Amino acid sequence: MSTPLETPSRPFDVHDVRRDFPILARPLPNGATLVYLDNGATSQKPLLVLDKLREVEATYNANVHRGIHQLGDRVTVELEAAREKIQRFVNAAESAEIIFTSGTTMSINLVAFAWGRKFLKPGDEILINEMEHHANIVPWQQTAKATGAKLRYIPLTADGRLDASHFDRLITTKTKLVAVTAMSNVLGTLNPIRELAARAHQVGAVILVDGAQSVPHLPTDVRDPAIDFLAFSGHKLYGPTGVGVLYGRRELLEAMDPFLCGGNMINEVHLESSTWADLPSKFEAGTLPIAEAIGLGAAIDYVQSLGFAAIHAQESKLLEKALRLLPQTPGVTIYGPSFEHRGSIVSFTVEKVHPHDLADLFDQKGVAIRAGHHCTMPLHDWLDVSATARVSFAFYNTEAEVDALIDAIHYARHKFRLE
Amino acid sequence: MSTPLETPSRPFDVHDVRRDFPILARPLPNGATLVYLDNGATSQKPLLVLDKLREVEATYNANVHRGIHQLGDRVTVELEAAREKIQRFVNAAESAEIIFTSGTTMSINLVAFAWGRKFLKPGDEILINEMEHHANIVPWQQTAKATGAKLRYIPLTADGRLDASHFDRLITTKTKLVAVTAMSNVLGTLNPIRELAARAHQVGAVILVDGAQSVPHLPTDVRDPAIDFLAFSGHKLYGPTGVGVLYGRRELLEAMDPFLCGGNMINEVHLESSTWADLPSKFEAGTLPIAEAIGLGAAIDYVQSLGFAAIHAQESKLLEKALRLLPQTPGVTIYGPSFEHRGSIVSFTVEKVHPHDLADLFDQKGVAIRAGHHCTMPLHDWLDVSATARVSFAFYNTEAEVDALIDAIHYARHKFRLE
Amino acid sequence: MNEELYDDYILDHYECPYHKGHLACPTCAHSEKNPLCGDQIRIELKLNDTGHVEEAFFNGKGCAISQAAASILCQHVEGKTVDELHRFQAPDMLRLLKVPLTATRQRCGLLGFKVLKAMMYSLDASPTPPAQQPTANDESIVATSG
């Protein structure tokens, strides 16, 4: 996915950038300095976002689209401005194609219910793969069960990429949906969205892209390559929890029935039946995560002030260093593809030290990572390990923090009497 | 609904309380002082809540239930503490019965899908009524369509209460669900939840209470009277947007299948099928509105520090004054029952001045109200008006603000050359 | 600024609207409703052979802004050509009102305009030229939520 990069409004200096994230400078309860390498789980939020949230809550808190009063007007204008920022950020054709949800999970479920259950029938095929997050597997399992459609999995190559040699066999006129993550949250694998989108469209299928991990780190353009649905979360994009986005192509959103029902998504309600509002309201039942959506708009401003070129340069440097140093560290096995094929996520194991123990010992040194199956049990079955340790970088991480990671591995091995 | 009142930790003084809500003292863009009478749409948030949100975001922002690190531990502990506060606040038997959702609308939809679509069949009856918010009508219309169950409406009395003389006829062994608001968001009507719950249970039906308007203003006890499902929103309870609650009785929640699917709600995921997590995770797919849920916990602390006795006393005073002065104001018609039967909400019209014009003219004086159908079109059809003006009080409103409301009506009439 | 929202110009149109009622034989007519507030506007036009608006009438109920705007609109369009109506855009309509409207109130101020535009659109879509359109006395030629 590529989009004309916005011109960043400031030169990138990681130490300068870190000052925007006060949490990075606070000592942890145990006195250690935070080395936050768990950005794949949730990112930290810059002051700009925190201040925007406070501004909404403390100066024009009101419900949107309803109140004829100054607070209500202001908050409505701010919310719609955030929607337009998101529209431009992913290059959607119109802001009505940007639906506010509670997160990636909700965005995918919305499509699974409102598109999947309406348009899939027995014999149809949903194409997914084993590296997907549970949020992009379980909704399709349930939709397959409910509709009689069949789930098919694209096999993975030994290094954890989609095996393109199976595309011809698997993407056929039976295929109605290709659901795929743009970046694996465990292996970091960058999937060939352009090729999958083209092939899906050739056979008349729809492509849904899970952008939870990619959108915060890479430019996204839903029109090049043409994507039908895109799901992502605010909280991984330096924004608040409680808000996410579903982008959907107008034609598809129009053809779908609403999912959640209630206020705002209706046109008229009569005793026995109702008619639906226009996009985007049709899919936005009830009070939106108002402050959160506006906060997400601020997060996007922040990302664009840095520019993806600078973000990518910094994250690549960290990834390259981690991929270089980790294999040199005794006992370490890393999973997933080589540098060219991945975003800034590395999962690994250390021989004789369980990932949970690793994470705990790392924490003693302030190094925050995640250990477990990272909501990808099928992938861990495929990797044949029950858990891995994962580091996931953001642009505010430093090369010194990669060194801290390596030191932490030595510390854990030492504690486990392995060195 | 009644619960042993918590002992308030401070004496109630409205001017003192107002200092906790800085927005109430800020001048509006037009220079007027805010008279916020739109609490039914969304409430203002005390500093305690704003500060708690900032604390989460700036000092231990992390994902919950996952990270083995100090931030993750802290945020998990805080989130579960919030869940327990909510449990005690509504007197649920266990905290696992408290499900975090994105709001009342989502809570009701969750029940409509996960309970309704599983357990309702043709011939079954869902009992609602015309004063319900769209959030408690449209999901049932859709569920009725999907399952073949029949929607039935309890008639209203001329003053806008449920007509109890029809209960015998309408609540029968065919009835499987009674869905009812504890407090109408337009008429303020307080519905006889105790009687409805008892009758529902007599015939083996389940009762769902929409507590969006009642929970912020009256004590709630889900075990006395026994309620099966209770839905409410954080943002009307002096807490953040983006978070709501579904209380469900364990037995019912256990019998239901999950609704949204993804991370956190699973036990094991295999390629073809998955098993579900225990309560409450089973219904909490994906990353929760973490900061928002913790903020809601703080809002509940705040409410309890005042105590419902003081809150109710203050709001009753305002309601009594409004119900006394409004009818004396030329051209005003008010809707709904008398003082004893209502919470602190009053909807009205002013002859020859459309509610939208009223709201706009009120706004010139800083008086924020809501005009329209308030997501209750069937009720407005029943009232035979296309729109009303609504004032909804909170404990931080003052008697002087009721005077400001009356003055604003005179001002509007004057502008419309009616006086 | 907002103070002047309900100025004499708006209130005069609200109280003594221009051409509120019905045409005996409209060339075209259309109604719409803003379900959010219940405001309703119907507009009826009589076009002559040269494609000019001979007469414009509206009917409806709702707030002062939506009703006054419809009245102002009717006054404005009379004598205009179909072509001119096509070029007439929302900002022009808002300018006609002479008062600043917030985003929420613009929905009221533009309701009549929306009805006019929907009608123009359906005229375009119709196979017969406007002057030969059948007249209509039913509530709406183009079925809408009105």
Add this chain to the structure above:
Amino acid sequence: MNEELYDDYILDHYECPYHKGHLACPTCAHSEKNPLCGDQIRIELKLNDTGHVEEAFFNGKGCAISQAAASILCQHVEGKTVDELHRFQAPDMLRLLKVPLTATRQRCGLLGFKVLKAMMYSLDASPTPPAQQPTANDESIVATSG
């Protein structure tokens, strides 16, 4: 405090566990898995006629905490009566570990304990007295996610 989480006591049990393996003829056995981290523990007990634990074995895989805790648990329960096992509670188990555990890690430290408790519960539920329970060599008497 946390610094001492991986102290010699835990690591010794992890590296040289007490009674890791299987009993030839267990009176009862049970397995569970923490799907969040993949940790697995199976516990097998041999009870004698007087209702005392004669031998306790565990098997499993997972983090140092879960495995050491199971080892410590086996050592602790031998010689205890079924009654004493019933009275044995989570805080007792955590105390046995001698290290402070955060909420997240308590799931690891208590996995073996949970297996034991589930087994005790199924013993209660079974119609025959414990001593007469059929022995089991299959992976689990009580079907669980193990």
